[in-house]
Structure formats: C-alpha cells, structure tokens
Amino acid sequence: MNVVVLGGTGFLGRHVCRTLADAGAQVLQVSRTARSGPAPAPAGRITPVDHDLAGGGRPELARLLADADIVINTYGMAWSGTPEQMSEANSRWVGDLVDVMTELPRRPRLVQIGTVHEYGAIPVGTAATEDRTARPVTAYGRSKLLGTRRVLRAAADGLDATVLRITNACGPGTPRASLLGSVAHHLVDAAERHADGEPPEALRFPSLRAGRNFIDVRDAAEAALAASRAPRGVVTGRVVNIGGGRAAPVREAVARLVALSGVPIAVTEDEPDAAPVASKAEWQQVDISLAERLLGWRPRRDLDTSLHDQLTDLRRDAGQRERPDRCG
Template sequence: MTTRTAPDRGPGRTGGSVVVLGGTGFLGRHVCAAFAAAGADVVPFSRTARPALDNCGPARPDPLAPDTGALARLCADADIVVNAAGAVWGGTEQEMIEANTHLVDRLTRALATLPARPRLVQLGSAYEYGPTEPGAVTGEDHPPAPTTPYGRTKLAGTRAVLRAAAEQDIDAVVLRVSVACGPGAPPNSLPGIVAAHLAEGRGELRLAPLLAHRDLVDVRDVADAVVAAARAPAGQVTGTVVNIGSGRAVPVCTLVDLMISLSGRPLRIVEERTARGTRSDAPWQRLDVARARRVLGWAPRRSLEESLADFMAAAGVPPARSRPTGQPKPPGHQAGARRTDGRADGEPGQGKDGQ
C-alpha cells in the first residue's frame, strides 16, 4: 500500500482537493474559506443546511453513520481531510462520545483503507489538558487530564489520530485549539450573548461570575493554521500535536468590557449569585504556541480588539461613534456578588454541528 509523499500535498498544488467535515460550523466555515482563498477545491460536509463561506459551494450531508466505507469513499480523491466536526457544550455526553471520539476512530480506519492517503488535520481542543495552575503556560508535552466530558471525548479523538499515525501509517496532525473568537461566533457563546444585548439596546445583562482567564485566538487565524498544517512537510508534523492559540491569558471580564467599549453603548453587567452548572474545568488557560511557529511557520496575526470588532459588525452591532474630548465613556462592567461556579466564562459554545 502506498501513500502520497509530502511534496504532492496541500492546497497550493494544481487540482488540490480538501474535504472538511463539519464544514458549516464556526471553525469549519472559516477553514473552508481559507482553503478556497488558497486555490483549493473545497468540499464541505455538514449535518445542517447552513451554507459554507465564500467559494466553497453547498455543504453535503455529514457522514456520521457508522459506515467506514462511506467515509473512505468521500475521502478517496482528497489531498487533505480536515475534521472540524464535533459536539461541544451544547451536546449531551453521548453526543460528545459519538462526534468527538467514535467519528474520529471511524475516520482513521477509513483512511487506512485508501491506497493513496490524504493528510488528516484533526481539530482538537485546549480543554483536553484539563485544569492548569494560574500563571502556567501549557505546552504540548503537558500531561492531559481533563475532567469534563467534552475534554475527555476530545482527548480520546486525539489519541485515536496519534495511534493511527503510529500504527497504520496515517499522515495526520492534531491542532489543539484554544478558545476561538471572531466573525460568526455562536449566539450561545459569551461574546454572542453580550452582542445580542448590545444590538437590542438592553441596559443590563446578568451573568455568572467572570472569573476565568482564556487564551483567545481569532477564528481566521485558526483557519490559517489549518492551511499551514496541510502544507507542512510530513516529517515535521505527522503524528504530532500542535497548540494553536494566542499565547496570552485574557480575563473574560476584559473581553466583555472591550465589547461594550467598542459598541459605545451602555450595558451594565451584573455578576449574579445564582448557582449554575459549570461547563469548564479550566479557570486558567494559556497555551505555548512555540511549536506552531517552528513547524508550521504560523503565528496569530489579529488582535482581540480586531477580532471582536469584526464579530460585532457581523452580528449587527454598529461601532461606537467618536466621542468629543472629555465626554465620558459609557458604563461597562460592573461586578455584583461573586461566586466560583460560573458558566459564562468565555467558552466557544458551539453546538453539535461542528466547531
């Protein structure tokens, strides 16, 4: 059985074909757009009828049925396969097991049957690491120990990919992505909730305590990293995990304050005491992205302010008009009673259609 060699790979070569599972999800749509801009023939797959982004064509039905043969057929002519599908915070634990673990296992088994194997770029999650100490910078050699169903099922998917690379000669790389933000962020994410209140001119928003620190990276930078991973020499990336993030830990209250400031609209944030379920086990998150710089030639380019401004414009929140000198800024974050079991702490919040 033969495999394609690294020089043949990537969207830059003539006739390059890219299959994107979860191609209409938050990350998947931008991945499709980035490959299309690079000249690739992009084929998105999705479980919803939502369109992909520019130049990607309509999404085809997503192959979540337990049929490795169907997966092999749809990947047979691809040069690159990107798995951006998955169930996130909106899914049940069983949905997470199916989408984040079982699908990945079927996909790697399907690729192993192909005589000419595409490169697989698997989108993992920084939540695979589990809790880390405040102030820590987490590199790829950090032992993963997630305590949530999402983190555990994503880690199981990562391990399936690494196992296939080691035992079945699959050319595959895992990008362990931090919290993505930017245009198209889901409405049930923290930025989505804040933007909805700003767009509708509501004066007050009650949230769980904004205590967490998150490594926030623009979704378009993530898509650029996927393209870079598709193009990288096999010897540098096959069978590896690569962190993709900003390399900075941002307090989520800063994210909220920045959105309010960019809008120029008054919004009082009240951190309430009511108990809610915790979605994350990671109060602190900051990734070491040195490996991405070294092996992919990639670094984040967009600032958090640019990312949020573009997101808010896409969400229908007009930017603030320039204020005369000396005019006070609108009221922003105003802490109320604080507690530690918060929900709205900067999670991506995507549903089960993809990341």
C-alpha cells in the same frame, strides 16, 4: 490541493473552507446541510456536499475522501450535547474516520481539530506545552482527548496525521451559544431598542473571573492551512497548540465587547466566592512556540479586532434579516 473539510458549515469549518479556497485549494465542504446554506465564496473553489456525518456509513465516507490530498476534521459535538453525544461524535466517530482513511488506496493527510479543554486545569500564570499530561475535567474535554489519542495511534501506524489543539475561538460568526456570542447578540439587540428610546437591560453573570486564551477564528483557520502545507513528516503524529497571544480575564473580553458596541449597558457579576465554579479549568493558556517553529504560524489578529469584526458581522446579518423584500 484537494481538501475535504468535515463539518464545513460550522463556526470554524466555514472559515477553514474560505481560507483554503482563498489559498487556491479545491475544497469539498461536507456537512448535513451544506447545500442549503448561503452560496460559498470564493465561487468555484468550494463545493458543498450534503452528508450526515453522524448517521452516514463508512462506504459513503470513503467515497467522499477518495480523491482528497488533505482532510480537515472540524466536525464534533461541543457543550450543547450530552456526554454520550459528545463521546459518540468526538471519540467513536473519529475512530471510524481514521479507520476509513487507513484503508484508502491513496491516503490523504488528516488535520484533526482538538481543543485546549483536553489539558484540564493549567496553573494560573503558566502556559501549557504540548508535552503536558492531559487531564481534562469536563465531558467535552475527555471526549476530545479520546479522539486525539485515536488519531495519534493511527499516525504511529503510518497515517500522516496531526492534531491542532485550539483555544477559545472568537470573531465573525461566533455562535450565540458561547459566552461572547450571547453577549454580542444581546448588545446588538439592545442597540436597536436603545435607538427607539428603550433603556438597555443590564448584563448579569455568575462570575467572569476565569482566564481564557482567545484566538480569532480566522487565525485558527490559517493554522489549519499551515498544517495542510507542512512538508510530510514535520508534524505527523504530533499535537500542536494553536492559541492567541495571552490569556485574558473573561471580564476583560466582555468589557471590551461592550465598549466596542457603544451601548451604555451595565455589566454585573456575582462575588467570586459566591459564584459556582463551572470546572477546575479556571485558567487556559497555551505555549504556541511549536506552531511557529514547525508551521511558521503565529496569530495575526488581536482580541479587539476579533470582537470588533464579530459585532460588525452580527450587525450586518441583523440588517439583512430586517430588510424588506422588494419586487419589480
């Protein structure tokens, strides 16, 4: 397969590129700074291409997609953006993408990455199926849902396209801007200070009562591979949930991250009644039986594995940054 991964240097995009290349695909890794990053691996199967997806025009995008068999769109704007920026990247730009793809002489398959936040509030203790009416309660969820609807309209008009609605990803490379990413960075920094005799600073949170359906980012990448390989028509025009085995209280995930780090650090949180509610989506769990039935996919890694590998990856990066350069 010739695969183009849009947003290929992002958290999920990097893992998608690696997973597809390991499976034998030739991968075009497209992002604004693809060539300035570390050399891609496996060498020879991933070709980094610098392209400003937000600012580039349709003709250049069409040129990048001309020889593709599969296009996987991991590009988008998450929590760090304004509502307007999220709408631009997650909705309007997706419309441009499907317009370009429908005009290509040879149309590739599109695998669009969606999010569990499109569902909005899910009753506690239940798992959302794909036929659940989506009622997002955040600007991010609303913008992603508009992108999903644009893809599904294009599929109804003949484009071979599907949407993978992915839950909260974690694992190696988890961004610092995320909750688990910020905790992991704090723990790695605290471990270094603790080794020098400095007591670790406690972690304090408004509330950790929410339930989240975490998934290892490598499992999510393998779902993208499975969607790429599915026979034509099997998932065309469909939303498919991709998530971990169960929803876990966020406090449980933070506690496991602390335990795995080995750092003797206190974690405190405000009383639930006193803590502000960030959104109405206090519980997020999805039913993944459709992914197993149509794609033959199930998650292979549990939460402990994801958190352990996240810490290991972060420690390795920290060690490489601190290693002095040597000459001669």
